[in-house]
Amino acid sequence: PPAPHGFSDPAEIAVLRGSLLAWYDRCKRDLPWRTLAVTELDADRRAYAVWVSEIMLQQTQVATVIDYYNRWMQKWPTLQALAQASLEEVNELWAGLGYYSRGKRLQEAARKVVSELAGQMPRTAEDLQKLLPGVGRYTAGAIASISYGQATGVVDGNVIRVLCRLRCIGADSSSPAVIDRLWEMANVLVDRSRPGDFNQALMELGATVCVPKAPLCGECPVKQHCQAQRRVEKELAFASQKLFGKPAPVPDVEECGVGDCPLCPPATEPWDSSLGVTNFPRKAAKKQPRVVRTATCVLERRGCHGAPEYLIVQRPSSGLLAGLWEFPSLPLDQDLQEEKEREALAAHLQAWMGQPMAAKGLRLMGEVIHIFSHIHQTYVVYSLPLDGDVTLEPGLSPSRWVTEEEFHASAVSTAMKKV
Numbered sequence: 001p002p003a004p005h006g007f008s009d010p011a012e013i014a015v016l017r018g019s020l021l022a023w024y025d026r027c028k029r030d031l032p033w034r035t036l037a038v039t040e041l042d043a044d045r046r047a048y049a050v051w052v053s054e055i056m057l058q059q060t061q062v063a064t065v066i067d068y069y070n071r072w073m074q075k076w077p078t079l080q081a082l083a084q085a086s087l088e089e090v091n092e093l094w095a096g097l098g099y100y101s102r103g104k105r106l107q108e109a110a111r112k113v114v115s116e117l118a119g120q121m122p123r124t125a126e127d128l129q130k131l132l133p134g135v136g137r138y139t140a141g142a143i144a145s146i147s148y149g150q151a152t153g154v155v156d157g158n159v160i161r162v163l164c165r166l167r168c169i170g171a172d173s174s175s176p177a178v179i180d181r182l183w184e185m186a187n188v189l190v191d192r193s194r195p196g197d198f199n200q201a202l203m204e205l206g207a208t209v210c211v212p213k214a215p216l217c218g219e220c221p222v223k224q225h226c227q228a229q230r231r232v233e234k235e236l237a238f239a240s241q242k243l244f245g246k247p248a249p250v251p252d253v254e255e256c257g258v259g260d261c262p263l264c265p266p267a268t269e270p271w272d273s274s275l276g277v278t279n280f281p282r283k284a285a286k287k288q289p290r291v292v293r294t295a296t297c298v299l300e301r302r303g304c305h306g307a308p309e310y311l312i313v314q315r316p317s318s319g320l321l322a323g324l325w326e327f328p329s330l331p332l333d334q335d336l337q338e339e340k341e342r343e344a345l346a347a348h349l350q351a352w353m354g355q356p357m358a359a360k361g362l363r364l365m366g367e368v369i370h371i372f373s374h375i376h377q378t379y380v381v382y383s384l385p386l387d388g389d390v391t392l393e394p395g396l397s398p399s400r401w402v403t404e405e406e407f408h409a410s411a412v413s414t415a416m417k418k419v
């Protein structure tokens with residue numbers, strides 16, 4: 001690869017590793033999974049502890065994960081314990097963490113380890129990826145390096161950002177050419193004697209210093225290796241020379257010098273001085289999220305002790321929010337008028353209740369917007385108080401009446417809690 005986009009000097013690599021690890025030792029955050037990775041002596045338990053944290057941390061902030069992680073590890077401290085849990089319990093504990101299929105797949109994989117691998121976790125990144133459903137290249141590398149000390153690199157969103165800046169990679173960071181290059185670089189850089197700490201240090205740097213919008217380059221332990229930072233400094237020097245009227249040398253704003261370099265910013269979007277180091281990484285334009293409208297109805301009755309109860313029904317066992325509970329809901333066609341929405345919802349509810357249902361009894365309460373990663377979802381919320389006893393159709397999906405307290409303890413999504 002062109003020199004500015006890689007690491008080839010062993011002396012530079014050694015210095016970078018040393019600086020990064022020294023910074024990590026000084027500044028790392030205390031996190032429960034890090035403690036377990038150090039204190040747990042049993043390799044299977046250690047790998048399990050790291051695995052759970054890695055799955056929870058996918059697309060979720062550290063601060064949110066900590067409580068969930070502690071509760072999970074208290075309830076299921078081993079693979080064997082998790083393998084015996086029901087999916088309902090897993091969903092209940094996961095509720096609110098988002099991307100619910102992660103919990104389900106984690107449990108399926110734990111069952112596989114117990115039943116097919118005699119309870120022993122695979123011992124290399126390659127085997128972890130090959131044998132465990134839901135474990136991709138990143139997670140496998142993280143578990144193997146942190147739990148077993150395998151010298152293998154990792155590439156996640158934080159690492160992508162740091163490496164793209166360190167080596168001025170301005171091509172689309174989700175393209176295969178860039179991703180391959182970053183994995184190669186991560187494998188070259190990873191410290192041979194402390195691979196787990198090195199990987200965590202690189203991710204920690206991306207999470208706390210080399211952050212997306214306003215990186216703290218002044219505090220960065222590897223700034224002397226950063227090509228993006230070097231470029232900013234050169235531009236500054238050039239600007240001040242100009243200010244003092246000195247004969248200005250032409251600044252070195254050439255790209256790497258290779259024509260049509262697949263890693264440089266595209267000619268159509270060259271380096272933008274106003275962005276500084278945040279010129280990197282670059283992403284292809286995001287796909288617009290799908291817009292979905294769903295009518296949902298909070299059916300309320302008086303329970304046997306007089307407290308209000310609400311009907312919740314279970315979603316199908318695959319697809320979005322699989323197996324979670326919700327108020328009876330119906331996806332709507334776009335641009336439906338309110339009257340038609342009511343009629344469609346009444347017909348849907350009628351199937352549950354097995355009795356005719358007047359659309360005008362439904363009270364429109366308002367709208368709730370919830371953004372899933374790829375869906376812009378609007379819930380049109382209706383309510384309907386019921387008198388007397390109601391018998392539900394037994395042939396439909398599972399359903400139950402719950403008090404408000406039971407509702408909050410059930411496996412319901414954050415979107416439904418908003419509703």
Ligand code: SF4
Binds near residue numbers: 165166211222223228
């Ligand atoms: Fe990131 Fe700035 Fe450090 Fe470069 S110097 S790695 S841009 S924080």
